[in-house]
Amino acid sequence: xxxxxxxxxxxxxxxxxxxxxxxxxxxxxxxxxxxxxxxxxxxxxxxxxxxxxxxxxxxxxxxxxxxxxxxxxxxxxxxxxxxxxxxxxxxxxxxxxxxxxxxxxxxxxxxxxxxxxxxxxxxxxxxxxxxxxxxxxxxxxxxxxxxxxxxxxxxxxxxxxxxxxxxxxxxxxxxxxxxxxxxxxxxxxxxxxxxxxxxxxxxxxxxxxxxxxxxxxxxxxxxxxxxxxxxxxxxxxxxxxxxxxxxxxxxxxxxxxxxxxxxxxxxxxxxxxxxxxxxxxxxxxxxxxxxxxxxxxxxxxxxxxxxxxxxxxxxxxxxxxxxxxxxxxxxxxxxxxxxxxxxxxxxxxxxxxxxxxxxxxxxxxxxxxxxxxxxxxxxxxxxxxxxxxxxxxxxxxxxxxxxxxxxxxxxxxxxxxxxxxxxxxxxxxxxxxxxxxxxxxxxxxxxxxxxxxxxxxxxxxx
Numbered sequence: 001x002x003x004x005x006x007x008x009x010x011x012x013x014x015x016x017x018x019x020x021x022x023x024x025x026x027x028x029x030x031x032x033x034x035x036x037x038x039x040x041x042x043x044x045x046x047x048x049x050x051x052x053x054x055x056x057x058x059x060x061x062x063x064x065x066x067x068x069x070x071x072x073x074x075x076x077x078x079x080x081x082x083x084x085x086x087x088x089x090x091x092x093x094x095x096x097x098x099x100x101x102x103x104x105x106x107x108x109x110x111x112x113x114x115x116x117x118x119x120x121x122x123x124x125x126x127x128x129x130x131x132x133x134x135x136x137x138x139x140x141x142x143x144x145x146x147x148x149x150x151x152x153x154x155x156x157x158x159x160x161x162x163x164x165x166x167x168x169x170x171x172x173x174x175x176x177x178x179x180x181x182x183x184x185x186x187x188x189x190x191x192x193x194x195x196x197x198x199x200x201x202x203x204x205x206x207x208x209x210x211x212x213x214x215x216x217x218x219x220x221x222x223x224x225x226x227x228x229x230x231x232x233x234x235x236x237x238x239x240x241x242x243x244x245x246x247x248x249x250x251x252x253x254x255x256x257x258x259x260x261x262x263x264x265x266x267x268x269x270x271x272x273x274x275x276x277x278x279x280x281x282x283x284x285x286x287x288x289x290x291x292x293x294x295x296x297x298x299x300x301x302x303x304x305x306x307x308x309x310x311x312x313x314x315x316x317x318x319x320x321x322x323x324x325x326x327x328x329x330x331x332x333x334x335x336x337x338x339x340x341x342x343x344x345x346x347x348x349x350x351x352x353x354x355x356x357x358x359x360x361x362x363x364x365x366x367x368x369x370x371x372x373x374x375x376x377x378x379x380x381x382x383x384x385x386x387x388x389x390x391x392x393x394x395x396x397x398x399x400x401x402x403x404x405x406x407x408x409x410x411x412x413x414x415x416x417x418x419x420x421x422x423x424x425x426x427x428x429x430x431x432x433x434x435x436x437x438x439x440x441x442x443x444x445x446x447x448x449x450x451x452x453x454x455x456x457x458x459x460x461x462x
Contacts, residue, residue, distance in 0.1 A: 040072065042073070043335045044074065046073045046075060047336055050076055056270035056273075060203065061268055061341075063084050063088060063096070065341050067100065070084070072344070081103060081104040092130040092163075092166050092167040092168075093166070093168030098118065130167050137156070138160065140159075141156035151185060154183035154184060157177070158180055161175075161176030164176060171204065177197050187221060191220055191223055194217035198214055210237075211240065214237055217229070228258070228260055231258045231260065232261065232264070232265050234253045234257045235254070235257055235261070235265055235269055237253045238253030238278070239268070239277075242277060247284050247346075247353070248286070250278075254277050254281065255295065257274050257304070261274070275307055276308055278301060279308070279312075279314065279315055280311070280337075280350050283314065288361075291319055310329055313329060314329045324376075326354075328379070330354065355378075356392065356397070359389065360397060360398055362378075363400070367410070368409065368410045369409045371386065371402075371407040382407060399411065
């Protein structure tokens, strides 16, 4: 995660895009194994309200999310493409407009519906306006450089970056934003540059470059509106960690987000997303004490949870061991989560982690558990439950034995006598090592083999 020269695409008409499925494999929390992202899922029965969902976002992320939904949910595809098409007409991204228009018409033709004509006049006018504005901004920037006024040069690069971003040239925009670095004169300038570069790097799938800019922003002194800025940085790192499958780190990032952020970062994510991403990642990775201290006792995050009652209910049911209700809520949420551009590839992994934790916690207080009752609690069959438990036992996540004949799970009682012997041997070995070190030190002192400070230093200290 270093600040290095970024590969840039100079073709304004073919700007690179963040792929729908990025990072086929990413490191897990301890980097000891690989987590495969879920393959593309098509959702045929969505419960998502497209209008209210898309209203939570602005700019590129709104269009990207709509296109993602269109590509993964046939029932919502036409409406999603239409909304995205209208949004694109408020930008200068005529290339993306024609691409989305073609996808929409292909879909309409496939369903035997009338197609929508391309607004060629808008495309031609926007193309001319985009090129004219690009030339104007580049000319102004050249003049600023001739005058050697740092603030004007910074603003020139920033204005050009904003324009290229609006035109869909993400690489060009990233290049312009990163060039403002040498002309920043205030803390606000530095923070704005870091957030712009980090945001563009995520859109371009350059996740390796994000953290260095986040750290640079965090270490900037006298940050204005510190709570909002820090929350934006937390959200950026939360998304990076979520993308990499580092769910515990992602949970901490989202849980540290102040509710002051509210809708100030709608170009990346909504307050509802903070509740969903943070809640699910916490549920998948936190133990009960962490859930209590970092979630339920977190005043800011409780305000985020008010926006997503089902996530709040999910966390509460899990914490109070109401696993059947918890799993029912997860099942109802699943289709909509598959349509989330950041969660899509991780839903199954997160769900598996939550279910595994629920199974372990269910029989934690008992010495034996009736598998028939446990199967009812987890809405599954006894044979399937036995298979799940066998996996947990072989991976040594639980110490138990399955009585298949009587359908009982028996917890292996710890051999206290053996444990005491093992602890005693470990303590004896530790004491022996300490005594050897003490004897060695005594021999060195007796032999006057001591490194003393120079004579001058001893006089100074006295």
